[in-house]
Amino acid sequence: MSERSLLSLVGTTDPVQDAIDRKDQEGIPDSDTAEPAEPTRARTDAMMTAHPDPRIWVSVIPADELDRRGLTLPTSCRGTKVVTAEGMQAGGDVTYAFPWATWARHGREVHVVAWDCDDEFVPVVPGLDEVRAQHPNLEVTTHLADGHTWRDLNTDAPLFVARTAHEEKVRAKSADYRATEEAKRNRESGLGLAVPRLRRVGERTRPPTRALIPGVILSDTDAELLGENNAGKTALAIDLSMRLCLGLEWAGKPLTPARVAYLVGEGGGDLFDIRVDAWLAANGFTRDDVADRFLVVDPSAPIGSTAWRGLVEGVAEFGPALVVIDTRTAHLMPGDDENAVSVATTMLHALKGLRDRCGGAATLMLHHPNRAGGTDGRGSGAWDNAADTRLFARRKGAEVTLSVSKQRHLPAGGKWTFTTAEVPVAGYGDLTSAVVATSVQAAEDKAQSERAAAKEAEREARAEEMAAAKLETARAVLVRLVTDANAKGAPPSGRALIAAAKGEGIARQPVRSALAQLCAEGTFRKLPGDRGAELYELAQAPVECAE
Known part of the structure; x- marks a missing residue:
């Protein structure tokens, strides 16, 4: 086994990357070559793109030593990737066939x-x-190999075990079989099943929740946008996406700029692009303004399919705060029944996995309502039960009314109108215009909010008046009771005053408040009584006015 054969990426089941490895190994330079050849750099770039895992394992053990022992590097090392470094010699000049600069970047x-x-x-x-001096931001950890087992220097824990070529072949075949069976059970690894985590209340294991659309959509939640055919769902979704990318207001709500990934399941290609260009033109922006914050996946992939797994990795690398899925029906696996609970739960798990991989992004699924005429979505009820937020769009002429029909974590309610208009766009051949939505808060919604606020203020004013009247009544009764008791030479206790006031229809709380107020202003004076009781008397006798 030559040193050249050791420069390979192992521990992967990616057929595309394996093909790149086999092809580019032919262009890898010998150990005495001062600079790596271009195919090596191309292979490394491909490796970085295909494998976002930030951990890279590098072996500097001489190839002839591994060959002498009949060992090969394992294909699976606890989810990490193992790379051997050709050209690292024990003495003299050191030549690296792996690019430290790329890993640092x-x-x-x-x-x-x-x-x-x-x-x-x-x-x-x-x-x-020298490497650490040239790349101070690159975190390099060294480990010591001990005989047949590679062990960590500090913990003495085994990193992984090198095996003979025959052992590795048998284990790889068994691992492939297990992976295939697991893929079948989990719809080809697209479920995104969560690993259970134990934590205390307040201990943060996930990114903090934040409001993407204040009062409407939170991060790391599942939202739905329902509407009949031609109700303007896509126009609304594009308007929301563009405003979030640019940090503009949406229905009077200020937004913080964030990235958005849009998964196009139907109406893709020019049919989708012209909608985006029309919105940009109508609002005075260009494609360059959203180029770094708006990712279009077109065509998208069925949720939970093999292609979905690659889609998730690509979207996660982009790092969106919101992922729009247009529409649910277009993202079903071929032959799936949207009314089946098993299909719904499988796809919901996959969406949860997408949100997790994106660091807590929110998902917004476009779909159609059921045939009964309500605001629930068509298909299994599991979708509606799992949704954290449900928006419903109704169109009448050039206006689309959007209302919140469900909120799990935020106050319920919310209603807005959006005006739509045909915006001319050039450069799309026979397509000359597209429908654009502009968000404006509904006038009736604003008036309703003002009426509700006025009614609440009126209610609070009445409550304050009633409380003041009760307090004044309690004060008068207490002064009379204490005056009568003092005239008899028997100052009453607080408990006796509360009982006497209760007999006259005054509740306990107003009596307590009145006692505290009378003592604070100096009308009453406290005296110590038996067994810790507090007695009350007038601080001074009332002065009678002469006639």
């Missing part, structure tokens, strides 16, 4: 495994000091 975490160590059992990695 992508923020990769590199783990280097060495066979040799110094007197203090520190792994010997030639040229590592």
